[in-house]
Each structure stands twice: as C-alpha cells, then as structure tokens.
Amino acid sequence: MGLLTIIKKVKQKEKEMRLLMVGLDNAGKTTIVKRINGEDTSTISPTLGFNIKTMQYKNFRLNIWDVGGQKTLRAYWRNYYEQTDGMIWVVDSSDLRRLDDCRAELHGLLKEEKLAGASLLIFANKQDITGALRPEQIAKVLQLDLMDGSRHWKIVGCSAVGGDGLLTGFDWIVSDIGTRIFMHE
Amino acid sequence: MAGPSPLLEDLDVDIIADECQDSQCIPDGMEEVVDCCMSSSGAEADFDRMVGALEDIITDADFEEAQTSFCAAHCAVFEDSDENKLEYMELFQQYVDVLDGVIAARLAEALPDLPLHDFLHQLSEHGEAEGDVFDFLMTLCDFQAFKDLMLSYKQQAAGAVPSLQLLVQPMPLLTDEDASGDARPDLDTHLQISPIRRQLAALT
Numbered sequence: 001m002g003l004l005t006i007i008k009k010v011k012q013k014e015k016e017m018r019l020l021m022v023g024l025d026n027a028g029k030t031t032i033v034k035r036i037n038g039e040d041t042s043t044i045s046p047t048l049g050f051n052i053k054t055m056q057y058k059n060f061r062l063n064i065w066d067v068g069g070q071k072t073l074r075a076y077w078r079n080y081y082e083q084t085d086g087m088i089w090v091v092d093s094s095d096l097r098r099l100d101d102c103r104a105e106l107h108g109l110l111k112e113e114k115l116a117g118a119s120l121l122i123f124a125n126k127q128d129i130t131g132a133l134r135p136e137q138i139a140k141v142l143q144l145d146l147m148d149g150s151r152h153w154k155i156v157g158c159s160a161v162g163g164d165g166l167l168t169g170f171d172w173i174v175s176d177i178g179t180r181i182f183m184h185e
Numbered sequence: 186m187a188g189p190s191p192l193l194e195d196l197d198v199d200i201i202a203d204e205c206q207d208s209q210c211i212p213d214g215m216e217e218v219v220d221c222c223m224s225s226s227g228a229e230a231d232f233d234r235m236v237g238a239l240e241d242i243i244t245d246a247d248f249e250e251a252q253t254s255f256c257a258a259h260c261a262v263f264e265d266s267d268e269n270k271l272e273y274m275e276l277f278q279q280y281v282d283v284l285d286g287v288i289a290a291r292l293a294e295a296l297p298d299l300p301l302h303d304f305l306h307q308l309s310e311h312g313e314a315e316g317d318v319f320d321f322l323m324t325l326c327d328f329q330a331f332k333d334l335m336l337s338y339k340q341q342a343a344g345a346v347p348s349l350q351l352l353v354q355p356m357p358l359l360t361d362e363d364a365s366g367d368a369r370p371d372l373d374t375h376l377q378i379s380p381i382r383r384q385l386a387a388l389t
Contacts, residue, residue, distance in 0.1 A: 002281070002285030002286075002288075002289065002325040003279070003288055003289065003301070003308075003322070004281050004284065004285050004286055004288075004322060004325055004327065005285075005303060005310070006305050006308055006309050007314055007319055007322050007326065008321060008323065008326045008327075009309065009312045010308060010309060010314040011319060047268065047270050048268070048270075048271075049268050049269045049270045049273070050268070050269050050271065051267060051268055051269065052273065052328065052329065054267070068271075071311050073271065076271045079271075079274045079275060079278065080274065110287070151211070
C-alpha cells in the first residue's frame with residue numbers, strides 16, 4: 001500500500017462514510033440517491049459510468065458512489081471497493097425474471113475481500129409496483145441466510161419513486177457503520 | 186485518535202494514570218514526563234525528517250513534471266458533466282500509483298537510512314497527518330480534485346479564453362493600508378497553495 005492510500009485512510013474525516021450503490025441495471029440506484037438528496041427524479045437515464053454524491057446525513061458526511069449496473073459494466077465494480085464502509089444493494093422486486101441473476105451477482109460481491117467488513121443494506125425496491133415480491137420473499141430468493149454470520153446486513157422494502165422506506169434503510173446503515181467505527185476508535 | 190499512543194504506552198506513566206483516573210487533574214510532574222518522552226524519541230525525529238523530505242519532494246520540479254505530463258497525456262478523455270466515465274476511475278488509480286511511485290523513489294533517495302514502510306507504519310498507527318504537506322498529499326488522492334485538475338488542464342490546453350481569467354489577475358498596488366501610511370501592497374491575501382494554479386502558470 002502506498003503513501004497516498006495510507007494518508008487518505010488516516011486523514012479521512014472521522015465522521016465521513018463511503019457508501020457504494022450496486023445492483024443490476026434498472027434497479028433504481030440513481031433514483032434512490034437523487035430521491036434521498038431531494039433532487040428531481042423524473043428524468044433519469046441509465047447510468048453508463050458512475051456518479052458521486054456527497055451529502056450530509058445526520059451527523060455524518062456521506063460519500064455515495066453510484067455505479068452503473070449493466071452487465072458490461074459490472075466488471076468495473078471492483079475499482080470502487082477500496083475503503084467502502086457500506087454497500088447498498090438495490091433490487092427491482094418486480095423483475096422476477098432476473099432475480100437469479102441478481103442473487104449470483106450479490107453473492108459474487110460478498111466474496112470480495114475488500115468488502116469483507118462493509119455493512120450491507122439491501123433495498124427491495126419498487127414495492128409500489130403490483131406483483132413486486134415483499135422484502136421477506138426477496139430475502140428468501142436471494143438466499144440471504146447463506147451469508148457469512150459476521151456480516152452486518154438488513155433488508156428493507158422501499159419505493160424510490162414514492163420515497164417510502166428510504167429513510168429506514170439509510171438510518172440503519174449509517175448507524176450501523178457509525179457504531180462500528182466508534183467501536184474501533 | 187483515541188487511546189494512548191504506543192509510544193506513550195512504553196513509558197512509565199502508570200503513576201499519572203492512577204492519580205487522575207476519572208478527573209482532568211494534571212499532577213505536578215506531568216510536564217516533565219511529557220518533555221522527556223518527546224526528546225527521548227528517535228522515532229519522532231525520524232518522522233519529522235520524513236515530513237521535511239516530503240515537503241522538498243512535492244515542491245520540486247520533477248514531481249510537478251510527473252503530474253503535468255500525466256495530465257497532458259490523459260486530459261482529453263475528461264468532460265465537464267456530472268456523470269463520470271468508468272475510464273476516469275482507472276486513470277485516477279494510475280495517477281495515484283504514478284505519484285506514489287515518484288514520492289517513494291525520491292524519499293528513498295533523500296533518506297536512504299529511513300525505510301519508507303516504517304514511516305507508513307508509524308503514520309497509520311499514530312494517525313498523525315496534520316499540516317500542509319499532508320493536506321496537499323490528501324488532495325492528490327481525492328477523486329473530485331483529480332477530475333477538476335484534469336478539466337482545468339484540458340481547458341487550458343485547448344487555449345480556451347475563460348482560463349486566461351485565472352492567470353490575469355489584477356494586483357492592487359494600493360491597499361487600505363495606504364491610509365495609515367503603509368504604501369506596501371498586502372501580498373498575504375494573494376498567496377495561496379493550489380496545484381492547478383501552479384500548472385497553469387507553468388504553461389505560460
């Protein structure tokens with residue numbers, strides 16, 4: 001590890017958190033970020049690169065990295081793992097056809113060493129759409145019970161368009177990371 | 186940083202700890218103990234030498250040359266929009282690696298007796314990274330700062346007119362202080378550390 005990486009780690013403000021938004025394309029990652037940041041969500045096009053959003057949430061400064069989820073882009077996700085405190089996996093709960101794909105990608109991500117200590121929030125998004133699976137059902141399909149016992153995780157149902165559930169999810173991940181960081185201090 | 190540093194743990198400070206467990210009291214002997222541990226520490230002196238060497242490196246021409254040539258080679262890729270291309274991230278990682286390499290090589294040259302990894306260990310253990318040098322180094326590994334640098338470099342390379350405004354800054358020779366009889370301009374307000382500005386100036 002080089003000097004610059006270490007300096008970044010040391011100097012990273014105590015109250016700063018880095019969150020990584022991942023999930024299949026069209027899951028609603030960018031919409032969630034914009035919604036939580038109070039921005040217009042009516043004209044969002046597929047993310048082909050990545051967005052960085054910095055916002056104040058409670059006492060913390062969140063650095064949210066939102067990376068495109070299309071199949072060809074997923075190989076690039078690994079460039080964003082470094083120093084991630086928490087990841088937010090977003091699922092389109094109404095896209096039943098691709099849930100297998102979703103499970104495979106998620107479990108692949110969980111094997112990444114650089115993400116081993118990161119808290120995991122799963123947003124079962126699009127709860128407003130009829131026919132969407134409920135969070136408990138999503139948890140079952142994604143086989144979340146197979147996760148390593150040391151992982152801090154939670155699944156929350158939400159609707160990025162309506163805003164329901166978003167605060168519950170962010171509250172959980174921010175306080176989980178906050179507690180973890182303070183325990184290490 | 187919380188808890189006693191490893192440096193202090195090694196010293197015999199038990200008595201002090203016992204005496205003021207739950208209070209803010211400072212026993213009479215406190216100052217002496219602190220003084221002695223500061224001066225007896227060779228590690229502290231090595232750390233300062235490292236920081237001094239770093240200061241020299243980041244202000245020298247080689248370092249700036251490495252940074253500038255990286256910008257020149259890659260700035261064309263960058264565009265001024267909110268969404269970032271995936272390519273930026275790969276370039277950013279290369280940029281950090283290149284600069285890290287330059288710094289490591291120059292440090293080894295300047296202080297052959299101090300191994301870099303000891304310094305890095307000390308840095309991550311103590312969490313002491315205060316001061317201008319570290320602030321500057323921090324901007325080198327900040328993605329947003331990197332993107333801004335690339336964009337301003339690209340704009341400059343394209344000879345865009347607005348960038349001239351950055352360079353041509355009127356220097357007021359008459360200041361408020363004239364009124365009190367001091368005719369010298371107050372240069373303090375014009376001094377700032379900015380890598381972007383340095384590079385823009387280097388191009389002219």
